[in-house]
Amino acid sequence: MKLVIIDYGAGNIKSIQFAFKRLGIDAVLSNNIDEIRNADKVIFPGVGEASSAMEMLKKSGLDLVIPTLTQPVLGICLGMQLMCNSSEEGNTKGLGIFNVAIKRFSNEVKVPQMGWNTISNLKSDLFKDVEEREFMYLVHSFYAENCKEAIATTTYETAYATALQKDNFYGTQFHPEKSGIAGEQILKNFLAL
Amino acid sequence: MLTKRIIPCLDIKNGRTVKGVNFVNLIDAGDPVVLAKQYAELGADELVFLDIAATLENRGTTLDMVLKVAEQVNIPFTVGGGISSIEHVDALLKCGADKISINSSAVKRPELVNELSQKFGSQCVVVAIDAKKIDGEWIVHLAGGTISTELNLFDWAKEVEKRGAGEILFTSMNNDGTKAGFANEALAKLSTELNIPIIASGGAGKVQHFIDTFVDGKSDAALAASVFHFGEIPIPDLKKELKENNIPVRL
Numbered sequence: 402m403k404l405v406i407i408d409y410g411a412g413n414i415k416s417i418q419f420a421f422k423r424l425g426i427d428a429v430l431s432n433n434i435d436e437i438r439n440a441d442k443v444i445f446p447g448v449g450e451a452s453s454a455m456e457m458l459k460k461s462g463l464d465l466v467i468p469t470l471t472q473p474v475l476g477i478c479l480g481m482q483l484m485c486n487s488s489e490e491g492n493t494k495g496l497g498i499f500n501v502a503i504k505r506f507s508n509e510v511k512v513p514q515m516g517w518n519t520i521s522n523l524k525s526d527l528f529k530d531v532e533e534r535e536f537m538y539l540v541h542s543f544y545a546e547n548c549k550e551a552i553a554t555t556t557y558e559t560a561y562a563t564a565l566q567k568d569n570f571y572g573t574q575f576h577p578e579k580s581g582i583a584g585e586q587i588l589k590n591f592l593a594l
Numbered sequence: 595m596l597t598k599r600i601i602p603c604l605d606i607k608n609g610r611t612v613k614g615v616n617f618v619n620l621i622d623a624g625d626p627v628v629l630a631k632q633y634a635e636l637g638a639d640e641l642v643f644l645d646i647a648a649t650l651e652n653r654g655t656t657l658d659m660v661l662k663v664a665e666q667v668n669i670p671f672t673v674g675g676g677i678s679s680i681e682h683v684d685a686l687l688k689c690g691a692d693k694i695s696i697n698s699s700a701v702k703r704p705e706l707v708n709e710l711s712q713k714f715g716s717q718c719v720v721v722a723i724d725a726k727k728i729d730g731e732w733i734v735h736l737a738g739g740t741i742s743t744e745l746n747l748f749d750w751a752k753e754v755e756k757r758g759a760g761e762i763l764f765t766s767m768n769n770d771g772t773k774a775g776f777a778n779e780a781l782a783k784l785s786t787e788l789n790i791p792i793i794a795s796g797g798a799g800k801v802q803h804f805i806d807t808f809v810d811g812k813s814d815a816a817l818a819a820s821v822f823h824f825g826e827i828p829i830p831d832l833k834k835e836l837k838e839n840n841i842p843v844r845l
Contacts, residue, residue, distance in 0.1 A: 413718075415690040419665045449715040508789050511814065513717050513760055515791045517639055517844040518596045536597070536844040538670055540692075540717040540760075557596055579670045579692065581634065 402592065404428040405440035407467075407480075409457050414446050417477065420578035420588055432461050441472055442592065447479030451503070451543070452491025454479055468496050473594040474570050481565060481572030482543060490543050499565045499572065501548040510558045513542040518555050520575065525552035525566050527573075529590045535583045537563070537575035544574065597842045598808045599639035599815035600829060601793065602822040604629060606675070607647040609655040626659055630667045633822070636829040639844060641671040642695070642763075642817060648676025657689050664690020672720055678702075683710055687718065695720035695763055698736045701743060701750075704757060711758025720793075721759040723751060725780070726767040732780055739767040747780065748787060755788050762788065763817065765795040773799025773821070778811035785812035793817050801827060801835045808841045 404421060406414050408430040421428045428444065429436065437443055445467060447454050458464040467474070467484075476484045485495045488503035495503070506512045519534040537555075544561040547554055551562035555574070565572040571591065577584035605612045610624045630641055643663070645656050660673055673686050674695030683694050700707050700721055711719045724739050725732045725747040732747035751762050764784060766777030776794045785792045791814035794807045798818035804827075807813045821827040833843045 413687050413690065413692065415661075415688060416664055416692065419690060420668065422665065423668070448717065450712075511789055511791050513790070514596060515717070515761060516596055516599050516815070540670075542716070576670075579668065581668050585668060 402426060402442070403440045404442045404444065404592070405437050406430050406444040406446060407437060407463065408432050409454075409461055409463055413448050416576075417444055417446055417578045420585065424585065424589060424592070426592065432463065434462065434466050437463075437466060438470065442594070443470060443472060443474045445474055445476040445480035445484070447477065447483060449479060450491060451479060451482060451488040451495075452493035455483060455491075455493045455495070458483065458496075464496060468498055471569060473591065475591050476570070476572035477578070478541065478574060478576060481574055482545065484565070484570060484572050485545055488543060498570050499545070499548075499550050499567055501545045501550065501562065501565070503543045503545055505543050506558050513540055514557045515540050517580075518557060518575075520553045520555055520563050522554045523552065525564070525571070526594060527552065527564065527566070527571055527587060527590050529586075529593075531583055531586050531590075537573075537577070537580045537584060539563075539575045541574060595842045597639070597844045598813070598836065599793075600637075600804070600832060600843070601640045601642055601815055601817040602633050602638050602829075603642040603644060603795070603817050603819045605646045605819070606643050606656065606659065607645070608652055609659040612646065627662045627666055630663050630671070633829070634667050634669045637833055637844070638669065638822075638829055640669060640815070641667070643671060643673050645673070645675030653682070653685075657685055660686055660689040660691050674720070674722060678706065680709055680713060683714060687714060693718045693720050693761070695722045697722040697724065700754060701734065701736060701745065704753065707754050707757035707759055711760070716758050716760035719759050720761045720763050721751075721754040722763040722765065723747060723754075724765045724767055727777075727780070735767055739770070748783060751784055751788055755790050759790060761791045761793060763793040763795055766797060769797030770795070772797055775799065775803040776807040776811055776813070776816065778807055781807060781811035781813050785814070791815065798827075801832055804832060804836060805839050805841065808836070
């Protein structure tokens with residue numbers, strides 16, 4: 402199993418690498434297009450600001466590569482958001498893999514949402530052996546609206562898409578690598594896809 | 595529903611836990627990794643590591659500890675103590691810290707909050723504020739409460755929020771160490787006037803104090819040290835009681 406974590410300069414990828422290491426998988430950090438294409442599985446991480454992360458992707462040409470990947474790809478947090486059509490954060494276009502826009506929470510709630518919230522309406526192999534209303538760790542100010550491609554929802558201000566899937570592309574707003582045993586199960590499920 | 599967080603705080607010196615920790619069945623109570631794993635298993639929602647003797651010389655030791663914690667612990671953690679530069683934060687995040695907390699360095703140079711949140715995102719920037727109530731006014735203090743500033747707690751908190759802080763860790767010097775409860779009036783005011791999460795710190799002594807800070811103090815998270823380290827309040831029992839009192843927690 403060759404697992405590549407896309408390293409394009411956005412955010413804390415060490416935690417993801419360590420989480421897979423705890424599952425016995427040595428993930429490779431890379432921004433090399435051939436290496437990413439040839440991987441069995443790809444993680445697309447991201448923490449930080451959307452428009453600047455998108456710029457970094459463009460600089461390396463990865464914005465054109467990621468949507469053409471055919472192996473299972475998992476976007477985490479900002480990674481998932483960048484896989485959507487657009488983001489209100491820095492008013493940037495996304496990779497357009499998921500047909501949904503990223504919006505900001507209103508000031509009716511505290512922003513960012515920070516902490517553990519539940520995931521519901523689970524409908525994907527990504528959630529095999531994960532119970533409805535399991536807790537996941539989230540830190541985010543922007544969210545994907547509930548949509549056709551939602552495979553899980555979380556409620557904060559509104560019920561939003563906390564995980565998305567289209568074909569071989571998966572995305573989670575929450576951090577499975579920081580979500581205890583239940584999060585590890587999701588990473589295991591991704592490896593088994 | 596977003597749950598209220600319970601956060602044990604571990605004081606670190608030269609990569610080792612210092613404040614007395616009295617867990618049963620621990621092989622090495624001074625090993626932050628062992629403790630962190632134990633807390634994660636007990637249901638702690640996050641951890642805070644405070645480097646209480648941070649110097650330039652021992653920075654490497656702390657980074658090494660952060661790396662080891664990140665390798666083995668599957669819940670988020672924050673590192674604080676002696677952080678005043680972008681380079682230092684970059685190194686801590688690259689070692690796997692999820693958030694960093696700054697205190698005096700933000701008071702000395704408030705632009706640091708802007709710089710860190712722009713470079714790394716607000717989500718990883720916690721601003722810790724120590725304040726003391728003097729003649730009815732909450733005054734920000736530095737260096738563990740020993741140095742007084744001119745800053746008012748609420749003004750300063752609003753300023754760092756504007757500058758991009760993702761979260762406030764408020765320690766009441768009046769309550770810290772008293773085990774008589776959190777400074778809920780000030781916490782509620784912070785929580786109402788700001789729109790970022792507020793972590794309550796200082797004063798935890800019994801379960802009711804946690805209930806009070808979540809209800810009356812409107813806190814988003816509660817941090818404590820000795821009541822957890824000495825097993826006075828076991829985290830599973832605490833969370834169970836919080837739940838029985840209709841406070842949303844992760845169980």
